[in-house]
Amino acid sequence: MKRTVLGIEGTAWNLSAAIVNENDVIAEVTHTYVPPIGGIHPREAAQHHAKFASYVIEKVLEEAEKKGVSLSLIAGVAFSQGPGLGACLRTVATAARALSLSLGVPLIGVNHCLAHIEVGRWKTPARDPVTLYVSGANSQVLAYNMGKYRVFGETLDIGLGNALDKFARSAGLTHPGGPKIEELARKSKNYIPMPYVVKGMDLSFSGLATAATDALTKASLEDVCYSFQETAFSMVVEVTERALAHTGKKEVLLAGGxxxxxxxxxxxxxxxxxxxxxxxxPEKRFMGDNGAMIAYLGLLMLNSGNILSIENSHVNPNFRPDSVKVTWINEDELKGDT
Amino acid sequence: MYLARGAEAVVTLEGNIVVKERIPKKYRLKVIDERIRKERTRAEARLISEARRGGVPTPVVYDIQDFRIEMQYIAGKPVKYIMDEKISEEIGQLVGRLHSSGIIHGDLTTSNMIYYNERIYLIDFGLAYRDSSLEAQGVDVHVLFQTFESSHQNHEKLIASFCQGYRKNFVLADAVIERVKEIEKRGRYA
Incomplete structure (x- = not known):
């Protein structure tokens, strides 16, 4: 029998609920918090999630019903347990607990970073990749080894997306800054030296964001955007390459906004x-934060008996992906596939 | 003769000189690529010499060009083939001196140590950097212990003798060894 799991994502600005089975996403409903000015305000994002949690859940159940998946077929409720903004996580966890209790089905606590990887392994041919996961808050290079996803390199300060957003704000661009920086960068070919900080396998972006802001007084916005991107992306690609060389793996998966x-x-x-x-x-809808990835990893975890009791379902804003015991990967299959 | 190829560089033997050359990366802009390769080549050569000044046998650097280091060939055996408790204690003394000099090797393995003329030479400073923090020293030692565990049977004894040697030459040895235990629990750098 094909199990069906409902998953809720809400670690930051995107609130999204989805229902999946092992073949595909059956339904997904998203409601995004858009700051009126500046970046994400954690409390306001959490209030947004509280206001719209019941809406996205009702709506996703309604859409699944239309496709013949009724409430009674849902075998588990998954939620992103972390990492993320504490207030947002707690809001979503509360909704998930309530739903799990009322449906009488298991609750599954999903690590948000690992969900990004698993949705990529689901929706692309990647089997045993080195994953570059770059989003607002997270920048990590991960790969599976002996029962866990290991972090081979990561940012020592802020995430790459956060660095882009910080710079964008100081340049007067609106949130999210990434796409606007990309567009402006395309208009330049003039590189201004920026701090390139790779320490062993780790990365640092906060100095780069500051240097880019300072450079605005001497150079055009297009040139600074171009130089920022070229520097930051070279850094993450370098660490990804090192992880490939170190692990001997033959695939790279890109994840995150x-x-x-x-x-x-x-x-x-x-x-x-x-x-x-x-x-x-993966296709764009699975790159940024989405409910489908939470539901999908929730399904894998449920199938391997990895569920939570309500008492142990605290959220964890610093939930490390390398602290999760991977119960859903069969190592022999992994080797056979690649 | 070709000796090794990593993510960053190719190492060859030309006559009796080892040449390490950092290879260009097409994915990044030429100006970034050349700057990084130059900076790292210079930093690596400097750390090789500074480690030797701190009492750690390393190859003598003969010449540095833009992306290329020419250095002494150490015609010995990697210690991984002759590993025993005595050698492990000597490695401990060596790493103790290195850390006392404020240098982190970044890739301590039993393949990066060459036994030659009754001394152990430390090679490949490609990931080395200056740092005197417990965390950096702890990770350095942790990486070495992992190679003990993955390639040597009696790794517990090897670790114990390493610690003996390490304590002899480094006052903060015990604090670092404590930190190594904590790093192991974190499950990173695996």
Missing amino acids: VGANMRLREMLKIMCEERGASFYV
Whole structure:
């Protein structure tokens, strides 16, 4: 029998509920918090989620019903347990607990970073990739090894998306800044030196954001956007390449909202071609935060008996992906596939 | 003769000189690529020499060009083939001196140590950097212990003798060893 799981995502600005089975997404409903000015305000984002949680859940159930998946078929409720903004996480966890209790089905606490990886393994041919996960708050290079997704490199301060947004705000661009920076960068070919900070396998972006802001007094916005992107993306691609060399893996998967950037994709593609690795990018709806990825990893976890009691369902704003015991991967299958 | 190829560089033997050359990366702009390769080549050569000044045998650097280091060939055996408790204690003394000099190697493995003329030489400073923090020293030692565990059977004894040697040459050794235990629990750097 094909199990069906409902998942809720709400770690930051995107509130999204989805219902999936192992084949596909049956329904997904998203309601996004858009700050009137500046960046994400954690409390307001949480209030947004509280206001719209019942809406996205009712709506997604309604849409699933239309496709013949009734409430009684839902076998579990998954939610993003972290990492993320505490207030947002708590709001979504409350909704998930209530739903799990009222339906009388298991509750599943999903690590948000791992959900990004698993939705990529689901929706692309990637089997055992090195994943570059770059979003607003997170920037990590991860790969599976002996029962866990290991973090091979990560940011020591802020996420790449956050650095882009910070700079965008100081340049007077509205949130989210990434797409606007990308567009402006395309108009320049004039590189201004910026701090390139790779420490072993780790990265740092906060100095880059500051340097880019300072550069605005001396250079055009287009040149600064271009230089910022070229520097930051070179750094993450370098660490991804090191992880490939270190692990001997042959696939790269791109995940997270910053992955929408075409220049970043191009650089990863060139690096993969040079190394003889395959490069995979899921379709856009699975790149940024989405309910489907939470529901899907929830399904994998449910199928491998990885569920939570209500008492142990606290959220964890600093939930590390490498603290999760991976119950849903069969290592022999992984080796057989690649 | 070709010796090794990493993510960043190719190492060859030309006559009796080892040449390490950082290879260009097409994905990044030429100006970024050349700047990074130059900076790292210079930093690596400097750290090789500074480590030797701190009492750690390393290859003598003969020449540095833009992306290329020419250095002494150490015609010995990687210690991974001759590993025992005595060697492990010597490695501990070596790493103790290195850390006392404020240098982190960044890739301590038993393949990056060459036994030659009754001394152990430390090679490949490609990931080395200056840092005197417990965390950096702890990760450095942790990485080495992992290679003990993955490639040597009696790793517990090897770790114990490493610690003995490490304590001899480094006053903060015990604090670092404590930190290594904590790092292991975190499950990172695996």
